[in-house]
Amino acid sequence: MLRKLLIGTALGSGLAFAAHAQDVKEVEMLHWWTSGGEAAALNVLKEDLAKQGFAWKDVPVAGGGGDAAMTALKAMVAAGNYPTASQMLGYTVLDYAAAGVMGDLTETAVKEGWDKSVPTALQKFSVYDGKWVAAPVNVHSVNWLWINKAVMDKIGGTEPKTFDDFIALLDKAKAAGVIPLALGGQNWQEATMFDSVVLSTGGPEFYKKAFNDLDEEQLKSDTMKKSFDNLAKLVTYVDPNFSGRDWNLATAMVIKGDALVQVMGDWAKGEFNAAKKTPGTDFLCYRFPGTDGSVVYNSDMFGMFDVPEDRKAAQVALATATLSKSFQSAFNVVKGSVPARTDVPDTDFDACGKKGIADLKAANEGGTLFGSLAQGYGAPPAVANAYKDVVSKFVHGQIKTSDEAVTQLVNAIEDAK
Amino acid sequence: MAFLEIDGLRKQFGSVEILKGIDLDLEKGGFLVLVGPSGCGKSTLLNTIAGLETITEGEIRVDGRTINDLHPSKRDIAMVFQSYALYPNMTVAGNIAFGMEMRGVPAQERQKAIDKVAKVLQIGHLLQRKPSQLSGGQRQRVAMGRALVRDPKLFLFDEPLSNLDAKLRVDMRIEIKRLHATTGTTIVYVTHDQIEAMTLATKIAVMRDGEVQQFGTPAEIYNNPTNLFVADFMGSPAMNLIPATIGGNGNALSVVLQREAREPISLPLADAPTGLSAFHSKPIIFGVRPEALTDPEGAERNASNIATADCHIEVVEPAGSDTYAVTNLGGKAVVARLRADANIQPGTSTPLAFNLTKAVFFDPATENRIL
Amino acid sequence: MTTVTTQIKLTPEHGARPIASMRSRLQDALPKIVLAPSFAITIVFVYGFILWTVYLSFTNSKTFPSYALTGPRAYQRLWRWTFESDPPSSWYTSIINMGIFGFLYIFICLALGLFLAILLDQKIRGEGMLRPIYLYPMALSFIVTGVAWKWFLDPGLGLEQTLHQWGWTSFHFDWIKNKDFVIYTVVIAGVWQASGFIMAMFLAGLRGIDGEIMKAAQIDGATTFQLYRRIVIPLLRPIFLSAFIVLAHLAIKSYDLVVALTSGGPGGSAWLPSNFMYEYTFKRNEMAVGSASAVIMLMTITAIIVPYLYSELREKPR
Amino acid sequence: MSVIATPARQSTGGISARTVNRIVIYGLLALFALFYLMPLFVMLVTSFKTMDEIQNGNMLALPQAPTFEPWLKAWGETCVGLTCAGIKGYFWNSIKMVVPAVLISTLLGALNGYVLTKWRFRGHTLVFGLMLFACFIPFQSVLLPMATILGSLGRFGVTLRNATGFSFGLGNPTVNLVFVHVVYGLGFTTLFFRNYYEAFPTELVKAAQVDGASFFQIFRRIMLPNSMPIFVVTVIYQFTNIWNDFLFASAYAGTGDAMPMTVALNNVVNTSTGVVEYNVNMAAAMIAALPTLLVYVVAGRYFVRGLMAGAVKG
DSSP: OHHHHHHHHHHHHHHHHHGGGSOOOEEEEEEOOOSHHHHHHHHHHHHHHHHTTOEEEEEEOOSGGGHHHHHHHHHHHHHTOOOSEEEEETHHHHHHHHTTOBOOOHHHHHHHTHHHHSOHHHHHHHEETTEEOEEEOEEEEOOEEEEEHHHHHHHTOOOOOSHHHHHHHHHHHHHTTSEEEEOOBSHHHHHHHHHHHHHHHHHHHHHIIIIISOOHHHHTSHHHHHHHHHHHHHHTTBOTTOBTOOHHHHHHHHHHTSEEEEEOOTTHHHHHHHTTOOBTTTEEEEEOTTOTTOEEEEOEEEEEBOOOGGGHHHHHHHHHHHTSHHHHHHHHHHHSSEESSTTSOOTTSOHHHHHHHHHHHHHHHHTOEEEOTTTTSSSOHHHHHHHHHHHHHHHHTSSOSHHHHHHHHHHHHHHHO | OOSEEEEEEEEEETTEEEEEEEEEEEOTTOEEEEEOSTTSSHHHHHHHHHTSSOOSEEEEEETTEEOTTSOGGGSOEEEEOTTOOOOTTSOHHHHHHHHHHHTTOOHHHHHHHHHHHHHHHTOGGGTTSOGGGSOHHHHHHHHHHHHHTTOOSEEEEESTTTTSOHHHHHHHHHHHHHHHHHHOOEEEEEESOHHHHHHHOSEEEEEETTEEEEEEOHHHHHHSOSBHHHHHHSSSSOOEEEEEEEEEETTEEEEEEEETTEEEEEEEOSSOOGGGGGGBTSEEEEEEOGGGEEOGGGSOTTOSOEEEEEEEEEEEEEOSSEEEEEEEETTEEEEEEEETTOOOOTTSEEEEEEEGGGOEEEOTTTOBBOO | OOOOBOOOOOOTTTTTSHHHHHHHHHHHHHHHHHHHHHHHHHIIIIIIHHHHHHHHHTBTOOSSOOOOBOOTHHHHHHHHHHTOBTTBOHHHHHHHHHHHHHHHHHHHHHHHHHHHHHHHTTTOTTHHHHHHHHHGGGGSOHHHHHHHHHHHHOTTTSHHHHHHHTTOTTOOOOGGGOTTTHHHHHHHHHHHHHHHHHHHHHHHHHHHSOHHHHHHHHHTTOOHHHIIIIIIHHHTHHHHHHHHHHHHHHHHTTHHHHHHHHTTOGGGTTOOHHHHHHIIIIISOOHHHHHHHHHHHHHHHHHHHHHHHHHHHSOOOO | OOOTTOOOOOOSSSSOHHHHHHHHHHHHHHHHHHHHHHHHHHHHHHHTSOHHHHHHSOTTSOOSSOOSHHHHHHHHTSOBTTBOSOSTTHHHHHHHHHHHHHHHHHHHHHHHHHHHHHSBOTTHHHHHHHHHHGGGSOGGGGHHHHHHHHHHHHHHHHHHHHHHSOOTTTTOHHHHHHHHHHHHHHHHHHHHHHHHHHTSOHHHHHHHHHTTOOHHHIIIIIIGGGOHHHHHHHHHHHHHHHHHOOHHHHHHOOSTTTOOHHHHHHHHHOOSSSOOOHHHHHHHHHHHHHHHHHHHHHHHHHHHHHIIIIITOO
């Protein structure tokens, strides 16, 4: 058995060696997009590359929203065999770039004009030390409300424009015997919702200072306390079994009409689509009340590694295809997110997608495009996770008052810096 | 030159000395029994001969060749183990042939050898069975067969009969004796059973605490034990060892035995060992085997030195072939062996004949025999 | 029991015949040569890596290992967190949970395993069918059985809802949603997974007990209960110890159990030290802290396991 | 060795104490069987339901309209990453990794146990203790240093191949996984065999020595043929652990052509921002567990026998 294995391996390696002389027409891609819709979206890219003659070596590692994949990536990098590219989030790209394992796509970027089409906020993560190291695939925004239209009509609600409106709407739902707010009690979901609450409570400037610049004054300000109080208010509209619930189950509650609304990133649209629901008729997408005009984003990036020369051509092809307008449109229509460049036509997108594209463009131009702290685009992972800890402990009662929450938040972030 | 020679053999395990200088030799075709209580080192000694345990010092020679450093398989020995050590995964035939197989003996020859041995041991019908399907006695035979088939220079037996029931043990004992007689092989045999030792051996080594206490023929060991340990260990029922003093005067020494509530018995010694005079008026241990203490009618006619004394009989044990009577001398229960039909009642006094030719004397301080 | 030893011989013969001696020396060394690769692998890949981890815990390693020693800052942080109980730090939660989980998990698995083994040992018809039923949870990956358990324990989906539908509306079981009780649901799922294996170990032990001893005890007038308490359980002592080792090793590695079942629990209230270690090493990019927590875990295990190994393995009097 | 069942007190007429006893015992056993089977039941019924039914119905309810669709999908259609050909193809990846890993670690464990009991040397206890303690090292903390070493071995493999045309499998992900599982399985396999051989009659070894068998001949002809029970135990234990390992598998063999079943299953089951098909997940989980389940059911009999023969003694 083993002998057979060894011989088989040697033969396999030998073949690879034979092809060594010229460019390797293959991209090796680590990602965690494994479910049907995601995989279908990524398949568009695979096929694009196949047309150009590049093979796709798939390295999917799902689990924990990319945690397992990042662990695998760390092991791969430690072993010295870098993938051509890897799906990565925010600060991770910069960490790897600082470690000197990322490639340099500046030449391609200049040729393709990425620095003009990709939103500036995103370039903070895709450009390190003046060099393009990653190709952004999409922009998700997290400050969305997803509402079941039937329930909304039943209780006679209208789009909430302020936080108080929102509370009033939730009250209406409560009175009608519907669960007002569908929430999954996992720390990232709670923190993602809190991102929106903070933006709504304190406004764009406050959000930026507190959650992107980590300004201690803002973190311990009364506004932050008020944000925690508002979060506490929202949590009172949640059903008792929310703790530990997966986000898609919370979405399902809205789809089925058990709950009125979910605060979630635009990937939730994928669930509605899968359930054959149409925006406008079956469900409604609104910006989180009081955050219209701002976009709290996260973005999937393809980090490009410093691969051997014979694999660089394939890497360039991958990066180019990733940021091509056609792929950006095709991919994001399926994925629910919006293109990572602002010059992609929105013709193929649904109503929510169109609004997302317009919002992103406006936010980019108006300087109100902010990284989501909960999603790892506000601060490095140590800080982001410390933040999630505090929010989650506040939601679940280990931290009892907003005063305490603010103190804990300042300490935790200080500790993690 | 002897066939098996052991010179100054020592073995240490850590700081513990297990064998403390063993010297033994055995003629070709001899049957040496190593006997002693458990923990005396007899099995260890056997294992060193086999090469299964290393030695610290000394030399072992077989047929003039030093085998100290040889691997067990190179020593030309065969061994039968206490548990038989039959390989459970092989058939009887496989077990018997394993050693030959390891030596690269061709299959045909192996088969021939198996058949021969099976015939000798009458195990032909068992050859295709696994050890778990055999009875105790059958396993024993197979174990012997495995040794026999090798036709080695030296046979080693490690308590081979101790796992059998009493009757089977006697049968197998006879079997082994017959095998030895017919094949004329040289055997070293370990047992803790002194009857096996006596019946099988041409030479016995009585061992205690890693030392040989006495080495000699069975008769020597039985009749002339060199110390109290050997005297006590060999023989069944055991030799009576009675605390006594030496009395008398000049040439006519006597042995004085205390009795309860009666005057002591004084037995005149006709040809006392010369060393005994030094013990005049001193305590000694008087040793007499039960068969040398009997009813006057049953006493050995031609013994030169028989003394008779009245003894109070406490218990009578008719054993069929003999009758044993227990009396009390020197504060100890003393067993006498009488004829089966001796008419004797417990609680009465009766004269008993002491065959003093067969009596032995020990120094209580050194426990050695007084010669 | 005597064993074949391979001590170096001190006989004067040694070296007299160089060729034979070389060969015999090789023969003597063979067992050690055979063992050597395994031992070397263990030294390098276990103890070497432990040293590496200890070293990292004294550095400022973040996302990647960094090799400049910067002092015991990681330990200072852990030490501080050890006493942060209100609100509980993640580390505090982890070690308290380890205590609760470790104790209950090992204790219940042992008790339930023994109990089932005793029941199954009563000449049960269908034992061959029941045994794999108790054993199979070990065979399944918790990635998915975790989901099944999560549903079952969820008051809105599982047991509670079902009983409500059947009319028992006062029934209430929401531990998995409760920060103070969620760790007990981890115990339940953990016990479900491992107790069957422990049952098998005990069952094997029971089958190995000499029937004569049991008969003798019964003749002595022991009741069934006394029989098990005074005779059988003491005889199973070595199995208790082996089972303890297996369970202790499973307990400290119960990472996926917590993740699959509770996603960390409300506010991280279900964390175990292994979750803490993984989170800090790989997710929060604080490798020094992760390493320090691993070192503390290993030291705790050492304190528990080494005395056991010592008592079990020291040379018993022959 | 059953005790409770002894017909000690038989009452005449009515229900005897023995009958009551039996009812209680069977009742308890059945109750626990339900406890153990419950998650399996949930998985099974779910795997036969449609997604609609899962989302709208009770999880313990039987499927209204049982469908095989999820099983077929899990077997041959579901997407593992971008390859949507079900999980069937990953059996071979797992098997070609698990079989050598189990066999090598078991064989080494047997050899180690053999040496540690029958060929003792000074310090054998310490050696065993050190190897046993290795069972407790948290795998997460060896992930990176091991990756570094595997990477170096891989590069050495390339050098070797350039020099000799043969890399001895160095750098191959499957070989890497085999190596890792052998390394971290040795502690347990050695423990099992050492405790088994501890009770193994030494006289058999001595007899074989006298018969002229060498170190390896004794092992192969005497020890191994008589180690069946513990062999089965160890193989089952190792098979389960290695088959179900996710951490090493995902870190060292994530690519499609080497990806073991656990990683594939994980990729089917876990989704970050996509639709979760619980019925397919459950079916996939059960398909993935088939080899281990099969091993448990078939070998369960030997398992208990093997444990009985000494695997658990001390």
